[in-house]
Amino acid sequence: MEKPEFPLVDIYDSHHVDLIPEEENLKKAPATELLIKDNHSLLYDKDGKTWRYFLKSEFFEDTLVNRVVAHTLYNPDFEVEPVWEYAGEYHIEDLKEEVLRCIDYDEGIITQYEDADIIQKEISICFSFEDVVAVLNKYVFDVDEDLILAEQKRREENDY
Numbered sequence: 001m002e003k004p005e006f007p008l009v010d011i012y013d014s015h016h017v018d019l020i021p022e023e024e025n026l027k028k029a030p031a032t033e034l035l036i037k038d039n040h041s042l043l044y045d046k047d048g049k050t051w052r053y054f055l056k057s058e059f060f061e062d063t064l065v066n067r068v069v070a071h072t073l074y075n076p077d078f079e080v081e082p083v084w085e086y087a088g089e090y091h092i093e094d095l096k097e098e099v100l101r102c103i104d105y106d107e108g109i110i111t112q113y114e115d116a117d118i119i120q121k122e123i124s125i126c127f128s129f130e131d132v133v134a135v136l137n138k139y140v141f142d143v144d145e146d147l148i149l150a151e152q153k154r155r156e157e158n159d160y
Contacts, residue, residue, distance in 0.1 A: 003084045004045035007133055011098045012041040015105035019133065019141045026055065026082045031070035034060050034078060042087060044095050046129045050087040055080040095132055099123050113148050114139045 003023075010018040020026065020043070033039075034057055043051040057078040060066065100123055103116050110119065122135045139148070 002086060003082075004043060004049060004051045005047050006045070008043040008045055008051070009095060009099070009129075009132060009136070010041050010043050011102065012039065014040070015102050017099055017102040017110065017136065017140075019136055023082065026053075027080060028077045029055050029057075029080045030075045030077050031060060031066065032075050034080065035062060035067060035070065042098075044090055044098075044129070048089055048091070048129075050090050052085045052087050053082045056083055057081070092126065092128060092132070095129065096123055096126055099132060099136070110140050112140075113143050113145065114152075 006020065006022045008020040010020055012018065034055055037054055039054065041052065043053065045051065057080045060078050100120055103110050103120050103123070106116065110116075119135065119139050122139070123132060126132045126135060138144075
């Protein structure tokens with residue numbers, strides 16, 4: 001079975017972005033996620049390929065009782081395995097466009113530490129998948145707050 005090269009940039013619901021550093025991050029999931037057959041994700045890998053996936057578990061059966069229990073009383077985690085579906089090829093400009101759109105639709109998650117225009121500028125000058133991942137890590141997923149604050153202070157000092 002063909003599978004993507006990690007890390008993956010996950011664009012889901014057409015306007016949210018996530019970073020999946022390794023397949024290990026997809027090894028456990030709550031029952032409610034196992035009930036979803038289309039998670040509305042398009043994942044971009046470093047090799048220029050896009051992917052879709054769903055999660056399956058040999059320990060969970062999709063029955064009416066399990067659905068009701070998972071959505072109301074108890075939503076346990078299960079060991080899962082992603083099932084990958086190759087979705088096509090992409091060019092770096094396609095990925096950048098998707099990330100920029102996510103920033104436009106952001107509700108304060110991506111822009112929690114830095115203004116949208118700064119992140120958009122950084123994304124727009126990326127030349128590779130690795131560049132995009134580095135920018136997302138810097139401003140969203142692996143933030144060094146001291147570094148960001150120092151950059152903001154430098155920008156403010158240069159404005160005066």
